[in-house]
Amino acid sequence: MDNIDLEVLHSAADWQREGFRTVLGTVVRTWGSAPRPVGSIVAIRADGRIAGSVSGGCIEDDLIARARAGALPAERPEQLTYGVSAEEAQRFGLPCGGTLQLVLEPLGERSALPALLDAIATDRLIVRRLDLRTGAASLAPVPPGNGTGFSFDGETLAVVHGAPYRLLLIGAGQLSRYVAEMAVPLGYEVTVCDPREEYVGGWHVAHTTLVTDMPDDVVLSMGVDSRTAIVALTHDPKLDDLALIDALQSPAFYVGAIGSRANRVARAARLKLFDVDDAQLARLHSPVGLAIGAKTPPEIAVSILAEMTAVRYKVVHAGSSLDRATHGQLAGRATASATDRA
Incomplete structure (x- = not known):
């Protein structure tokens, strides 16, 4: 709540x-x-x-x-x-x-x-x-x-x-920091997963939990439910894909990953090798975030949390009455310009 x-x-x-x-x-x-x-x-x-x-x-x-x-x-x-x-x-x-x-x-x-x-x-x-x-x-x-x-x-x-909404971020980089800082006052219980030593030492975001286990182990151990959002932000397939394989087969209400449209195609091909089917892939918000012309990491963080909010409340941004499938197509096309730069 x-x-x-x-x-x-x-x-x-x-x-x-x-x-x-x-x-x-x-x-x-x-x-x-x-x-x-x-x-x-x-x-x-x-x-x-x-x-x-x-x-x-x-x-x-x-x-x-x-x-x-x-x-x-x-x-x-x-x-x-x-x-x-x-x-x-x-x-x-x-x-x-x-x-x-x-x-x-x-x-x-x-x-x-x-x-x-x-x-x-x-x-x-x-x-x-x-x-x-x-x-x-x-x-x-x-x-x-x-x-x-x-x-x-x-x-x-x-x-x-009952239990608060939870957000699992894969990666402890700069973009994750802005997403986490904004997600906490929105009521999310934020966990950040990054096994890379060079990133975890610089993580100092209050009211968040940092774990260094592998992403797939974290997704499985945290008991993902319909109040959980999972966003992969490392740009490293070895980490992002590990989380997405299990996240897309979970009841998480939102699953997103940073990357370009071209990266989305390549990622989909990789995930299919691990029995992620087309229906599950259709749940993936990638490029992640709504189309707000975001260019900087803080702006992209705003776009990600805006899309999470829209999905959480089962609405489309800007008051549109478009159905969810159309929203997914529009969001995927329109946010590419912002996340391609990330």
Whole structure:
């Protein structure tokens, strides 16, 4: 889960322990443009203190006013919709006439929040289901391979919480450094793999883990799941290919590799020798990154993380409604100019 959402849950639990009435707000539906995606959360204390966000600030201001006026739900969850009209959308800072619906849940003993935080602390994936009719929440383990999840049918709200998204970078060079530095505040748990002595001595990126085992061993040992991204950035087939063989056959949500279009063809031929089939090769983002005209390592890092974000949320950049297959073709063609220079 995102770091910001985990902070919200901890704040809500702390306020409960301190005896404050607290309401948890979850974005359950959006129409048009909305500042935060479904599943985003905010905690509101009875005195108006707030943690997290669901908009650019206007909705939070309204929630604070409701809290201070004693107008937030106290017994059972309620639904609240912002931006029904164009005038209201403008008032609450929702762009392009967007509309946003929240479930406001008064927290109590039946909310199971301490148990949820205990499960998250052990890196277990847990689905929390809230019954809007009763206000009771239940927890259940998430089956392997179902690392993401959100559903709302008007009566039950189900959200998957737990282990953070992970990023494995192959190579400890300059580009990896910029990718890692940007990925950490995006909520990724970053591991960097490089067995080359001349590179590992210069790795000093805070909040990342450096390992010197061979890439294939690292991919197999880390238990790759659908919350894992793997990006090969060494330009050395002896290292990149080792990681990609196993990564492309794993449930990782994103697999990328730096290199030109010509290198992609040669790489595909090599990987096929190790039983990587066409469907698995089609998952490979190479040349890696979105087409933003990137030339320098920091710019290329931005393009890589932008593409990872687009794939993670199952959307295409620039608001396009193109299907994923078309997106892959466009991204592969358009980013070549940037990554050919890397």
